[in-house]
């Protein structure tokens with residue numbers, strides 16, 4: 001097993017193309033996870049009969065089944081059944097986002113619960129309308145506290161995107177496999193793919209840890 | 220809804236409050252007149268905080284009714300019948316009441332100024348300029364003109380509590396509830412807060428209901444003192460009377476215990 005620098009240089013542009021797809025899936029997935037997770041947390045808190053229980057069941061279900069099964073289910077069952085015509089990229093990113101929303105929902109719940117009850121009571125004593133209490137008082141205090149946890153989930157998502165190869169998304173790892181298959185040389189593409197993951201997730205996790213320390217100092 | 224000028228500002232009519240099986244208030248009745256400063260005293264657990272929280276609609280009554288200026292707070296009339304107040308009714312009547320908490324409860328994500336202007340702009344519909352002018356006046360009154368742009372975490376407890384008082388007053392409430400507002404403060408910071416309260420009591424016609432262990436203060440500013448025990452008023456008198464010649468043994472015991480502790 002030898003390392004061929006020329007070959008490595010040759011496959012790099014393709015791999016970077018794949019990295020871009022990985023990136024996009026992570027961004028789309030994160031946005032869905034951040035927004036939908038908050039919606040889930042709201043609905044569960046609201047105790048709206050039936051809806052609240054349905055969301056609870058859904059969250060528990062998603063958390064106890066493998067992501068790959070959910071990706072397959074969305075791609076091969078739900079999506080054609082509903083006639084959605086989503087691309088595999090969109091389907092995969094949505095599956096990723098919804099899956100992680102079930103984790104971020106818990107993060108938001110904990111963040112909201114950590115706000116002292118006195119903040120709610122002061123808001124009530126001032127007659128602030130419900131929407132203002134959430135947007136002006138509770139979320140501005142809760143969201144900064146949960147940013148590190150959300151960041152960690154984004155890093156996890158980034159590392160889980162190769163799963164989407166299963167439905168035909170050509171991400172970084174997909175490209176590595178593709179170029180490897182063409183020339184029967186896998187060492188360089190997979191090594192570079194691994195290094196690229198490391199190069200991005202490690203600094204990101206350091207950033208998250210720094211953010212965590214800053215948040216902890218403030219509370 | 221007619222408001223009779225002779226109505227008391229606060230009316231508790233046979234109010235019962237339970238926490239589980241524990242009856243905290245048992246058919247409690249009392250009234251407070253417009254502009255009166257009434258102090259509630261009594262041993263720990265006697266229900267003083269519960270009374271203020273019921274008035275602030277932070278708790279719901281289990282029996283009886285509470286009225287503000289002759290208008291039901293805890294209930295509303297629907298089809299000639301009295302039903303528990305819904306959120307819409309509560310949010311309208313509760314505007315007339317303000318509360319200052321033991322732990323200040325300022326919003327740490329807002330500047331001092333925003334803490335004071337938030338509710339007047341969002342609830343009363345004041346313009347930003349009007350609300351800020353009002354806030355500046357109030358900050359001046361509580362002696363914190365230079366702290367408008369500070370954040371609550373940068374202030375001492377005493378300063379935070381004075382901001383909380385200004386925040387409550389910015390809503391121009393008819394009734395101001397004060398629950399042990401100096402209990403969380405370092406001793407040297409208590410006097411500043413009490414002098415602000417004294418000024419409010421003497422210069423405004425806000426009806427004030429105050430729970431405090433500061434007996435000298437209660438004596439100086441109260442029009443009336445109510446002694447509570449086990450959720451009942453056991454003595455209700457002007458301060459000179461209650462503090463110098465209380466009638467009940469429970470009041471005497473309580474006062475001597477408090478005065479010895481101080």
Ligand SMILES: Nc1ncnc2c1ncn2[C@@H]1O[C@H](COP(=O)(O)OP(=O)(O)OP(=O)(O)O)[C@@H](O)[C@H]1O
Pocket residue numbers: 238243261262263264265266267268269270
């Ligand atoms: N949320 C609650 N759940 C259960 N019990 C409660 C609750 N709030 C108050 N109580 C009980 O009700 C009783 C009256 O409490 P309250 O806080 O009104 O007393 P207090 O007179 O203000 O006492 P303190 O001087 O210690 O502040 C106490 O026995 C208390 O344990």
Ligand SMILES: [Mg+2]
Pocket residue numbers: 267268269
């Ligand atoms: Mg109390």
